[in-house]
Amino acid sequence: MDILWLNQSDVKSVLDMPSAMLAAESGFREHGLRKVQMPPKSYLYFERHNGDLRTMPSFMEDQDIAGVKIVNVHPDNREKGLPTVMAVVVLNSTETGAPLAIMDGTYLTDMRTGAAGGVAAKYLARSDSNIVGMVGTGDQARTQLLALSQSMDIEQVRITCRNLSNCASFEKEMAPVVNCDFVRTGSIKEVCKCDILVTTTPVRSPIVKSEWIREGTHINAIGADATGKQEIGSSLLKRAKVVVDDIIQASHSGEVNVPISSGVFSQADIHAELGEVIAGIKPGRENDEEITVFDSTGLAVQDLVTANMVYHKALTAGIGKKMRLF
Missing domain, CATH: 3.40.50.720 (NAD(P)-binding Rossmann-like Domain)
Structure with missing residues (x-):
């Protein structure tokens, strides 16, 4: 089966702040209504490198979407010419569990976190x-x-x-x-x-x-x-x-x-x-x-709902690269 690969340029081309805020608000609402499965994020701490790695899975029941984000936080990365935060998001089929898309989550993380602040201020x-x-x-x-x-x-x-x-x-x-x-x-x-x-x-x-x-x-x-x-x-x-x-x-x-x-x-x-x-x-x-x-x-659900929106926009626009994993 084919998986849609979306690099950061692809994600940027379809993700703007108004759409990120709409996605964030819907994700928070479903979370408030207890219609999501979202265990707390888990951490691996790399003390010798002043960094950590986090995994963030979630499932939105009404929208029937699932996935996981893997994200790091390494404050010393700027000295190495790398972002402090880097991430990858994987969307999975709830019917088969197979991966549907793998996309850059670094820009997505920045946008969905900013969107959360805008939604919070609204209320x-x-x-x-x-x-x-x-x-x-x-x-x-x-x-x-x-x-x-x-x-x-x-x-x-x-x-x-x-x-x-x-x-x-x-x-x-x-x-x-x-x-x-x-x-x-x-x-x-x-x-x-x-x-x-x-x-x-x-x-x-x-x-x-x-x-x-x-x-x-x-x-x-x-x-x-x-x-x-x-x-x-x-x-x-x-x-x-x-x-x-x-x-x-x-x-x-x-x-x-x-x-x-x-x-x-x-x-x-x-x-x-x-x-x-x-x-x-x-x-x-x-x-x-x-x-x-x-x-x-x-929240993982913020990543999930935003990534799902990016995925469908990319399919509609014919953006990204289809890759065969199996």
């Missing part, structure tokens, strides 16, 4: 939000901002990162896309003076303090995706309405994992999963004074 941010603050300006920051530009009219973006020259590069790339004012600063405190704060760093000690965050702020906490990582102070999480993508996964590898393990926060303090909010099972933002936090760990 959790104030409707009059127009100032975005960004801590971190890497690849993920770019897709986060791109998705937010689909959800709101952005007037100003405040940015900070460890190397201010990277802030300048970020502004040069994103200003034509978002078409708003950019403010660069070396102060995280100044960046926190915003309506929507996005954190995309790999830190293991909190860098956002509770006293810096005003009432009514929404935070997309993206960086914490493994045990021991934390960007936001635990006291801030206690002040906020916390929404996670998946309670079990977030508890061991999301923004809440360190506060939970230290006993200052618990699963009972989590308000909802994003899918429950989208499906109307639990409320999202209920007033303009609430501080809301979306703890994004990245």
